[in-house]
Amino acid sequence: MIRALIVDDSSLVRRLLTEILEQADDIEVVGTAHDPYDAREKIKQLNPDVLTLDIEMPRMDGITFLRNLMRLRPMPVVMVSTLTAEGAQETIEALSLGAIDFVCKPRMDIAHGLESYAEEIVAKVRAAARAKVGRSDQRAGKPRPQHPVAKIGSSKVIAIGASTGGTVAIQQVLEEMPQTAPPILITQHMPPGFSAAFAQRLDGICEASVCEAKDGQRILPGHVYIAPGGEKHLELTRDGSRYSCRLRAGELVKRHRPSVEVLFDSMASVAGRHGIGVLLTGMGTDGAEALGRMRAAGAHTIAQDEASSVVWGMPGAAVKAGAAERVLPIGSIAGAIIQAASAASTSSGER
Incomplete structure (x- = not known):
């Protein structure tokens, strides 16, 4: 039984x-x-497994x-956030804190x-109860690995998919x-408005330029394009030698819009052997089957890998289906992407 404590003013x-x-049989x-302050005492007394935490509260804010x-x-902790621009920025900060x-x-x-989100709320509390949590001071301040400089293949395109735990x-x-x-396209499951705050945060801390993707936007090296949350699917298109973003309205795929499955399928058909697909931590199976189609292309x-994932749902499904040629801890993935994108790794046949 999952023991939950609700913190909200x-x-x-x-x-x-x-x-x-409490409609769920496995949550109390x-x-x-x-x-x-009340939560601090209740945590000591009740020893809950999961906390739901409001952001805007008197005396001390949730962040x-x-x-x-x-x-x-x-x-x-599962944050309870308002659907506003300010709420989005605070939520992204909360995810970065753990x-x-x-x-x-x-x-x-x-x-x-x-009530309309009841199924999602229950699912996220269940996922949180199974998730791996570490001290925030253990995550902070780690030096960045220094990857060897390699000649990057100009025709390569990278696609990344993630859900729960994916922002970090x-x-x-x-x-x-x-x-x-190479250019990077990202589908991270988020509601409308939150992806813009996520892109803005990343743009301030990454060497590459990061933005929320726009329909018809040309894809360039050194740039990252994040699918707008909750609105349209992000796809890769090509006109001659030029890659572009396409935002397409459509039904939910694998219960999501934007869907990782849609992005990866477009990568398989448009980029083929020039693509690099990366499936990160997340609940469910979105992207697992299409990652296999990317590999087949x-x-x-x-x-x-499971040890470094908050929830090993999406990547786990891909591994079980044989869709991933490499299964790596999060700290090794950037180096593997650089290796795969370099002309040297392509010519050496390390696949």
């Missing part, structure tokens, strides 16, 4: 989340807290509490809004990529 939200979570809400929690008593995932609550009609994993990979890296394919 709204009595309505506390009641709604309690009702939603052991308590609620109206602010971080400050999360930072202290992850330093002193790390545990799985929160496992987040759910959104609307500013209006909260009761209906949260993607950052770890991109921080190690040189400015001369001649692309290099990489999956994150």
Whole structure:
């Protein structure tokens, strides 16, 4: 049984989340807290497995509490964020501090809004209970690995897919990529508005230029293109020698839009052997089958290993299906991408 503690200053939200979570046979809400100080005492008394944590609270905000929690008593946390630009930036910061995932609550009609996300909330609390959590001070300050300089193949294109735990994993990979890296397309499961904040954050800390992808945007080396959250699928297209982004409206694929499956399938058909596919931590199976089609088309394919994944759902499904030619810890993936993209690794036949 998963023991959950709900931390929110709204009595309505506390009641709604309690009702939603207790509909699941394997989740018990052991308590609620109206602010971080109350939560601190309830954590000591009740020893919960998972915390749901509001961002905007009196006396101490959720970000400050999360930072202290992850330093002193790390545990799985699912953030409860508002669907606003400010809420998106705070949520991205919370994920970087160690929160496992987040759910959104609307500013209006909260009761209906949260109930419509009931299945997602339950799934994310379950995933958080299984997730790996480390101290925030253990994650910070690690020196970047120095990868050998290699001649990068100009025709290569990289596609990365991720979900739960992916924002931190993607950052770890991109921080190690040189400015001369091939273009990178990314699908990370996010709601509308959050991908722009994610791209802005990455752009400030990575050598490559990072932006939210636009329809028809030309794809260039040294640039990273992130699929707009919750709106359209991101695909790779080609006109002669030029690659471009295509944003396409459509049904949910593998229960997601944007879907990693859609991105990887476009990579298989458009880039073929010039593609590099990377599937990182995430809940579910999105991207696993299409990574196999990328590999069949001649692309290099990489999956994150179980030990370094927050949730080994998507990469695990790819590994079990034989879609990944290499299974690596997150700290080795950037180097493997650079190796696969270099002219030397292509000519040496290391596949």
